[in-house]
Each structure stands twice: as structure tokens, then as C-alpha cells.
Amino acid sequence: MSELPQSPGFTSRPILRCRNLERYLGEGENRVQILRKVDLDLDRGKIYAITGPSGCGKSTLLYTLGLLDREDSGEIWIKDLKVSGADDHERTEIRNRTIGFVFQFHFLLPEFTALENIMLPMIKLGQMSSGAMQSRAHNLLEEVGLGEKSKRLANQLSGGEQQRVAIARALANQPDIILADEPTGNLDQKNSTIVIDLLCRMAREKDQTILVVTHNHAIAEACDQTLPMLDGVFASACEPA
Amino acid sequence: MLMSLAGITFGVAFFIVTQAQTSGFEGFFVKTILGTNGALRVRERIQDTLRSMSVDDQESGGFQISHKEGKRYVGDVAQPELVADAIRQFGNVSGVSKVVTGNGQLVLRGQTRPAQIYGIVLDDHLGVSDLDEQIVFGELSDFRKTANGVLLSRYLADRLDVGLDEKIVLKVAGKSRKLTVSAIYETGVRDIDKVRMFIHLRTARSVLGKAFGASFLQVSLFDNNRAPQDARRMIDVTQHHVSEWQRREKVWLDVFKILRISSALTVSVIILISGLGMFSVLAIIVMEKTKEIAILRSMGFQRRDISHIFLWQGFVITTAGTLSGWMLGFFMTLGLANLPIRIRGIFSTDHFVVNWSISHYLVAALIAFVVVMLASYFPARRAARLEPADVIRGTSG
Numbered sequence A: 001m002s003e004l005p006q007s008p009g010f011t012s013r014p015i016l017r018c019r020n021l022e023r024y025l026g027e028g029e030n031r032v033q034i035l036r037k038v039d040l041d042l043d044r045g046k047i048y049a050i051t052g053p054s055g056c057g058k059s060t061l062l063y064t065l066g067l068l069d070r071e072d073s074g075e076i077w078i079k080d081l082k083v084s085g086a087d088d089h090e091r092t093e094i095r096n097r098t099i100g101f102v103f104q105f106h107f108l109l110p111e112f113t114a115l116e117n118i119m120l121p122m123i124k125l126g127q128m129s130s131g132a133m134q135s136r137a138h139n140l141l142e143e144v145g146l147g148e149k150s151k152r153l154a155n156q157l158s159g160g161e162q163q164r165v166a167i168a169r170a171l172a173n174q175p176d177i178i179l180a181d182e183p184t185g186n187l188d189q190k191n192s193t194i195v196i197d198l199l200c201r202m203a204r205e206k207d208q209t210i211l212v213v214t215h216n217h218a219i220a221e222a223c224d225q226t227l228p229m230l231d232g233v234f235a236s237a238c239e240p241a
Numbered sequence B: 001m002l003m004s005l006a007g008i009t010f011g012v013a014f015f016i017v018t019q020a021q022t023s024g025f026e027g028f029f030v031k032t033i034l035g036t037n038g039a040l041r042v043r044e045r046i047q048d049t050l051r052s053m054s055v056d057d058q059e060s061g062g063f064q065i066s067h068k069e070g071k072r073y074v075g076d077v078a079q080p081e082l083v084a085d086a087i088r089q090f091g092n093v094s095g096v097s098k099v100v101t102g103n104g105q106l107v108l109r110g111q112t113r114p115a116q117i118y119g120i121v122l123d124d125h126l127g128v129s130d131l132d133e134q135i136v137f138g139e140l141s142d143f144r145k146t147a148n149g150v151l152l153s154r155y156l157a158d159r160l161d162v163g164l165d166e167k168i169v170l171k172v173a174g175k176s177r178k179l180t181v182s183a184i185y186e187t188g189v190r191d192i193d194k195v196r197m198f199i200h201l202r203t204a205r206s207v208l209g210k211a212f213g214a215s216f217l218q219v220s221l222f223d224n225n226r227a228p229q230d231a232r233r234m235i236d237v238t239q240h241h242v243s244e245w246q247r248r249e250k251v252w253l254d255v256f257k258i259l260r261i262s263s264a265l266t267v268s269v270i271i272l273i274s275g276l277g278m279f280s281v282l283a284i285i286v287m288e289k290t291k292e293i294a295i296l297r298s299m300g301f302q303r304r305d306i307s308h309i310f311l312w313q314g315f316v317i318t319t320a321g322t323l324s325g326w327m328l329g330f331f332m333t334l335g336l337a338n339l340p341i342r343i344r345g346i347f348s349t350d351h352f353v354v355n356w357s358i359s360h361y362l363v364a365a366l367i368a369f370v371v372v373m374l375a376s377y378f379p380a381r382r383a384a385r386l387e388p389a390d391v392i393r394g395t396s397g
Helices: A058-065 A088-098 A114-125 A130-143 A159-170 A189-205 A217-222 B002-037 B080-088 B122-126 B140-145 B154-160 B201-208 B224-238 B250-288 B290-298 B303-337 B358-385 B388-395
Strands: A016-025 A032-042 A047-051 A073-078 A099-102 A177-181 A209-213 A225-230 B040-055 B063-074 B093-108 B111-120 B135-138 B149-153 B167-172 B175-185 B196-200 B216-221 B240-244 B340-343 B349-351
Touching (some): A016 A058, A032 A058, A032 A073, A047 A058, A058 A177, A058 A209, A058 B388, A088 A099, A088 A114, A099 A159, A114 A130, A189 A209, B002 B250, B002 B358, B080 B093, B080 B224, B093 B122, B093 B201, B111 B122, B111 B154, B111 B167, B111 B201, B122 B140, B135 B140, B140 B175, B149 B167, B154 B175, B167 B201, B196 B201, B216 B224, B250 B290, B250 B303, B250 B358, B290 B303, B303 B358
Parallel strands (some): A047 A225, A099 A177, A177 A209, B149 B175
Antiparallel strands (some): A016 A073, B040 B063, B040 B240, B093 B111, B093 B167, B135 B175, B149 B196, B167 B175, B340 B349
16 A cells, blocks of 8 residues: 555545546447546545436446546546556455445345354454454444344345445445445435445434445435536536435 | 266276176186296206307417307206296295206096196295195195105196095006105196195106206295296396286286276266266256356355356265275275176186276276266356356346
């Protein structure tokens, strides 16, 4: 981490910053440009929503900023450290320490309990004792309202509960940035509200930055800033009234 | 996964059993031949054949150049005591026995059987053979105190219908000698049991008319595996032909070796098939668990962490299969050791002979680990190479 170059001369110090980000998908004749020189600054403690039609590049941008996908060109800084161009090992380490993901599907490991699923990122980070990890995982489950279901296997929980466990898991290592890709896409209205309220509340309490990709206008309106996207670039940035 | 576990278990167990059995019989064969014909045999004297060129010069006294052309083997061991003393100086030698041999005929109640006479000094010969263990009827002590005693093989005794303490006539070159059957032995080696009989050396010298020398010296060693090296050194020292047991029994030893290797290869196929099964199972798991792999990668697990998960599965299955295979192999070997089977010809046994060796267990485990870990490596590598974004993108609505 320390050998990565720092972004030069930023006074506002955004938590995540990208410039001229480009990404292509496909091969040969099917090669399509998904991201077209995207620029973005995300400030600490704020909640952002990326909206736009399907196929405009929202998820690809999210995965690229989250270092799950590799940019074809452009630069990314996380906490003033240039991470674009970092090798796979460094990118994976940054994900573990700095970024929490919430996907449309919960992706919980069905063989593990809710508690164990939340402990996985902590185990990888390896900075806490087993007891401390269990205690933290249990607290997170309490915070998402599932304290009494900590011993349940993931597949013994409802869809809404599974997504709440996924949020708790994303928060496990107290990341600076949470990237959520359609986190309520598979939930009914009631559970969607619970999940998004939970995500926003916990992020604000812990001064975390959230970037949500969503089609849901209600969710977008609940965020601090909406970033509409069209054909691989941001159309404009607009502050809610 | 259970099928792979079962395959490894049976593969390891069968490997242990077949190796215990083949090496058991091989070891028993070696013990038999060492107990009958000894580790080394010292026979004819070596005589160099020389071609000489001489110059007869009165002033300088003349000189002679000798060219070694080859060597030939002549006679028996003419001075057995001297040669035996020289051989006893070797640190690895545990015993030396002079033997005088010759051919004769055993006659009883009108029946005649050819016989190969072995004249021995009993105590010396007990030091170079397992003759005491091969006695099936009678006592060696009776032979020791009977000057005209004979140790007859069970085969000859059966054919001549002769029992203990009965008299039998030995005919050699027209001369006859009455002998008393002191004990009956059985080596299990048909070629020996068909003809060999033991009498005292002094009696043999008298019957065969060999007042001096010995037909050969039979030598036993502390470390039988060093026989070839000792034989070469003895040839240099004694100038007699010395043959080691490995050379004498090369054909049978090669047969046992081939059997051991071929059975190991055959049984290893079971482990190989288990490895292929393991490969298939893990490859399917990798395909089924792409989402789980992707989420683990997204939360910070490195590629090597992912491959370790699958390698660990292979390791656990191999360890469990090897441990259960060891247990099954142990009990199968135990059962086999008590299984009755009558074998005569190259040795004598009434049950399966097994060799308990930790090396069989270790080699079986090694084969299982190499095969299954290799089979696990490729799916593990494939899992590690999965790109999380591709997987997650594919599952998004």
C-alpha cells in the first residue's frame, strides 16, 4: 500500500477519485466501450446514487471503482493512494481493508451461519482475535436486527434478512467506502425500505461513503447526491432540493 | 466426493496388501535360499593363463614378460582350512562350512533313488544354514552322535518309504555304506529336497574317496545385501570363484521384482481413477461455486486463498482416505497372513507369507497424495483464476 503513488495536490481530499476512466467489454467486433472518460470525486461520509438506464455502465463503473474490474485506461485514487495499475494482490488487499460490497444478490455462503458469514472479511483481515471477531459480528447482526438469528444458516433466512446480513458483512471491516449494486433489486417494497434505511443510517453513524447503483427513484432521493449516467458518462450532477 | 474417498481407501489398502504379500513371499524365498545354500559359495580355484616372452641374455641375467590372457577354474577347494581362515577375517562373515559333495544312490527294499551327498560338519553347517529349522521329524542331536547317521529329505523318505532310525544303503561307485536315518528335513525347495542328503564330513570323505579338500565352502553373512561386494573382495583375496546368492538366484529374484512392480502399478490405477474422480468432483464444485468464489474475492480473499480452499479439500479427502486405507490394509494383511495355502517348490509354507513394512504404508500414502493433490491442483487453479467482476456481472439482473 505505502509504495503506491499519492494523488497530487488535492486539498478537499475526496475518499475516492477517478479521472478519464475508460472500460471496454467484449472481444473483436463485439468490443463495446462501456465507460467513456468518467471523472468522479466522492467525499467522506456522503451517500451517492448512480442512476440511469440499463446498460449505461453503472455497474461496470461500480466494479471498476471497487477494484473488482480492471480499467482499460484512466486513474483511480482511494484515500489519496493511486490504485489504478496496482497488481491483483494489492487490489484485493485494498478491497479487504477499504471497501465493502453489497450486491443485488446477497451471495451469502449457504454452508455458514449468519455470524460466520459476517466474520469472513474479518478472518481475512486477521487483525482481531476469534472472540473479538465473534463479538463484532454479533453486534453488527444486532444492529441490522438479526441478533437472535446469528446461528442460523444463511439459507434459513428470508430474502430481506439475507440482504441485511450481507450489509452487516460489508461493514465488517469498517470500510471507508461501501459500494452497493442494486441492493434492493430482489426485495419487496417493505424490505427495500428497511435495507436502504439501514445502509444509510449505519454509514452516517460511521462516517462512511456510500455509492449506490439503483433504478429506484425513492432510494436515489434518499441519497445526498444523485449521479445520472447515460451511455458511459455522467449526464450531470444534481443536488436534491 | 464419497466415491473418491472410497477409491483412495481401497487403492491404498490394496496397495499395502499386494506389497505385503509379494514382498513377503520374496523375503521368504530369500530366507529359504540363504537357509539352504548360504549367502556365498566358494568353489573352484582361479588359475591365470599366461603367455610369456623371455629373453635369455647372459650379461644382464635375462628377463621375462608375461601377458595375462584370461583365467580358468580348476578343481575344488584344495586347502579349505586356509581359505576358510582367510574368509573368516572378513568383518561381515558370520560362519563358514566346508562341504564335500558327490553323487550316489540310496537303496532300500529294492527301491533306488539318486542322491546328492552333502558331507558336513554339523555345527559349522548350522552356522551357515537353517538346517535346524528345517527338521520336520527326529532330532539333530541323534545325527550328531551317530557316525553313520543321515539327514534325509521328506521327499526322499516318502519315496523310499523309510522312517526314523531305519537303515538305508548308500551306494557310490560300486561301494555300499549302511546309514541310519537320524532326522528328516524339508526345505520346500523341490530341486534340493528331491536329491540332497546330509552325512558327516568324515563319512562323506570315506564314501566318496575324497580324503582332502572340499567341494565348496558355504558362507553366511551378517549383512546379506553386501554379498556382491564381499564376493568380489574374496575372489581377490582367495583366488577362488565366489558366487553370491543374488547372482545364483537372479532369475527368481527378477520374477519377484516384476511381480511386485506390476502389482503396485495395477493397484495404483485404482488411486489414479480416484484422482480423476476427485478432479471431476472439484471441477464441478468450482463451476457450481463461482458466485461464492466471486464474493470471497470481492471481500478480499486472494487468488491463493481460493486455490487453498480446493487444495485443502483434496488434502482432507486424501488424508482421510489414506488413514482409512492404512487401517483397511492393516486388517486385510492380518487376515491374509492367516489364510491357509500350501506351497512347495521354491519354498515351503502352509499359509500366505506377508511382510510388515512401514515403507508400504508410506509409499501408498505418497502415491495417493501425489495423484489426488495433482488432481485437485487444476480445479483449484481454475477457481483462483475466476474474475469476480465477470461472475457478478453475469448474475446481475
